[in-house]
Amino acid sequence: MKIHEYQAKDLLAKYGLAIQPGKTTDNAADAVSVAKSVSAKGPWVVKAQVHAGGRGKGGGVKFCKTLDEVQTHSANILSKPLVTPQTGPEGVKVPKLLIVEAVDIAKELYCALVLDRKTSSIVIMASREGGMEIEEVAAKTPEKIFKVNVDAALGLSAYQTRTLAYDLELPTELHKPFAALVSGLTKLFIEKDCSLVEVNPLVITTKNEVMALDAKVTFDENALFRHPELKELFDPSQEDPIDLEAAKWHLNYIHLDGNIGCMVNGAGLAMATMDMVKMAGGEPANFLDVGGGANTDMVREAFKILISDPKVKGIFVNIFGGIMKCDVLAQGIVDAVAQVGLSLPLVVRLEGTNVDAGRKILNDSKLNIQATSNMGEAAKMIVEKVMR
DSSP states (O other): OBOOHHHHHHHHHHTTOOBOOEEEESOGGGHHHHHHHHOSSOOEEEEEOOSOSOTTTTTOEEEESSHHHHHHHHHHHHHSOBOOTTTOTTOBOOOOEEEEEOOOEEEEEEEEEEEETTTTEEEEEEESOOSTTHHHHHHHOGGGEEEEEEOTTTOOOHHHHHHHHHHTTOOGGGHHHHHHHHHHHHHHHHHTTEEEEEEEEEEEETTSOEEESOOEEEEOGGGGGGOHHHHTTOOGGGSOHHHHHHHHTTOEEEEOSSSEEEEESSHHHHHHHHHHHHHTTOOBOEEEEOOTTOOHHHHHHHHHHHHHOTTOOEEEEEEEESSSOHHHHHHHHHHHHHHHOOOSOEEEEEEETTHHHHHHHHHHTTOOOEEESOHHHHHHHHHHHHHO
16 A cells, blocks of 8 residues: 655654655645745745656656745646656646755665565665666666665664665764664564655755655555554545455456456466467456455456456456356356446356356346357457457
8 A cells, every 4th residue: 555755754754764844735725824834934845745756757846946936836736637657648636735845955865675575574775876767777777776685573783774874875973863764764664564665865964964855655455454544544546446446345456458358266367367368369458356255246346347447348257166156256247237238248268166057147148248168269259359
């Protein structure tokens, strides 16, 4: 689960990290008064609050010397979708602004913590090349990014923070505040079950202070049951409506770029289904796993999600009935088509528990469905129908 910058920085402050004074607003008319409450004289920085990186490149971060500039930039940012390298050409709506007091920067650095599944440890990454071009640094000069691995059970060691401080060529007087910052980030990462904690830029100010100017925090959704307070930070406006609907029905859904909607039960079967579609010359439009314990309602809603995607030109249902019975799936499909109608080609491959009953339900429905028991044959059938 992602959260906004202002929420992430509030968390950082609770763990003892230095951040800029700042406040949020969702109304451009209030921007000037908010800016005055942050700093009497300025300058200020107006920052769009969206779940996407590259805001500066998209015009979502503006330095303001005067209150008139605060007003103008706030109105502009809130008035239209923000397009960044991570949003796609359609952009995303900006629901809120963060207005902060600008600081004098002597040096921009980078620091982030992620989970390394290969070593079952936390990787702390740091670089002297912080700022908007960090992705380019990682791609072209990866040797400029320094790493240490932290065992979550043992915790961060003093020598590890010293190693990073020397790698970053920090002056000796900054080693202690830098160590406190990295320690706070590590504690946050572990205690809140994070999958990413990123500070970019991490700056050295002209007053020789170590400060987090921006922050990005992502939590492991599977651990949110341990942190009910974090669920309150979720902003549904930043999510795809289809993803929200899938989550509501406990469906595993991932949107892809193809035009063949796939509904399966089981992650392994989902990947095999997508492979078969690709081998037949088609492109899957999604990964949709209804799970082993799906009921008729879940199947019906999953089918409706597939139909709601305008890119989908055909649907491939591939179910191996085990815990989930084939007759349950078949009834869900019939119910969905009865509610929303169906003009798209539909190929269904059923095998497993109650398969005969499932096929009877589909046949008795008089729907335009092609059914087969062979997965490879079914993939070829739907690809041929879509490509006509």
